[in-house]
Amino acid sequence: MSEGREDRSWRLGDHVSAMYSADDECRDLLTRYVRAGVRPGQRVAVFLDADDADLARHLTAAAPAAAPGQLVITRYGTGGFDLTARTGPALVERMLDGMAAMREQAAGDGYGGLFLAGKMTWALRAGLGADELVRYEAAANRFFGDARVAGLCLYDRRRFTKDALTAIAAVHPGPLLRFTVGGWGAHLRLSGELDASNAAALPSILDIVAGADSTVLLDASELRFLDAAGAGTIVRFAASRPHRSTVVRCTRGVRQTLHLVGADTVPSLVLRDQVSGV
The missing domain is CATH 3.40.50.300 (P-loop containing nucleotide triphosphate hydrolases)
Structure with missing residues (x-):
């Protein structure tokens, strides 16, 4: 740091x-x-x-x-x-x-x-x-x-x-990276930057909502940077929950990175514009 x-x-x-x-x-x-x-x-x-x-x-x-x-x-x-x-x-x-x-x-x-x-x-x-x-x-x-x-x-x-x-x-x-759990247990908010210095923390953060028997909302609207490793972790998280949607609200740059690592191949992963509702 x-x-x-x-x-x-x-x-x-x-x-x-x-x-x-x-x-x-x-x-x-x-x-x-x-x-x-x-x-x-x-x-x-x-x-x-x-x-x-x-x-x-x-x-x-x-x-x-x-x-x-x-x-x-x-x-x-x-x-x-x-x-x-x-x-x-x-x-x-x-x-x-x-x-x-x-x-x-x-x-x-x-x-x-x-x-x-x-x-x-x-x-x-x-x-x-x-x-x-x-x-x-x-x-x-x-x-x-x-x-x-x-x-x-x-x-x-x-x-x-x-x-x-x-x-x-x-x-x-x-x-560099901050996260908070929202008012309902399947709402996780990320802000700041997710890169090589902190990407290893992401699996334990996603584990907080992994057991939710509902749609998970990952609000990355305030995430300024996402590297390929972090994006891959998010895509794998969504793929591990094939029968429950993972909705990622994000900027265009974050969306592009997610697409680069295979977001399109995971049906349970839904990408939304940062100003859109779920």
């Missing part, structure tokens, strides 16, 4: 990974993220390591305008995030359940959204391998499809292998 743009691009619906190589770099990333969430009045929750007391104090001081309870800084291993007794799928479920509870609490307290950020070193202590961590991040895409939340996952280049970081970054759609 382009690490100079976070404070301008972060918003609800994001699921972004950020890599850092030094403690001060991590501090600066978190400072900008906290301020980006506090400024419009969202609740901001940050998860830090047990030895990050100085960083916690810095972040608190960096957001003097935060209302009481608006900025929540938590250490892994405490409260609902005690990870010591969980492994594999149970650990992933515990993390996602904990984040969902925080989202509902933020809504109950009157906040319009929740900005979440966390140092991902907890995964190393929990013994998650690279493949398991990629599966966790793919599962988290479903959670961040809720337009009430944003997520920043911080990875220390000194602790994770280059191959692991490449795979992990690929399943994070942000900051």
Whole structure:
């Protein structure tokens, strides 16, 4: 990702990974993220390591305008995030359940959204391998499809292998691609750009609506760019549901790319102009 743009691009619906190589770099990333969430009045929750007391104090001081309870800084291993007794799928479920509870609490307290950020070193202590961590991040895409939340996952280049970081970054759609799940469960909205940097995230995003026993509406009206790999994923998704229509509302450029990779050969795939109804 382009690490100079976070404070301008972060918003609800994001699921972004950020890599850092030094403690001060991590501090600066978190400072900008906290301020980006506090400024419009969202609740901001940050998860830090047990030895990050100085960083916690810095972040608190960096957001003097935060209302009481608006900025929540938590250490892994405490409260609902005690990870010591969980492994594999149970650990992933515990993390996602904990984040969902925080989202509902933020809504109950009157906040319009929740900005979440966390140092991902907890995964190393929990013994998650690279493949398991990629599966966790793919599962988290479903959670961040809720337009009430944003997520920043911080990875220390000194602790994770280059191959692991490449795979992990690929399943994070942000900051170039955003998606939200509509009011009915088979409505998925894509915006931004879908290219080689985030195309690996698309299957887990489409999985959110894959089980719908109805027409799926994929609203790509605000998708500015779609590469051939992403277009192929959409065409294969439609082909996997031969008895239920997949309607893609899109621009002329996106439509042309879909045609190039075989959209015409899939009867269940219906392409509509971006201003048309379903």
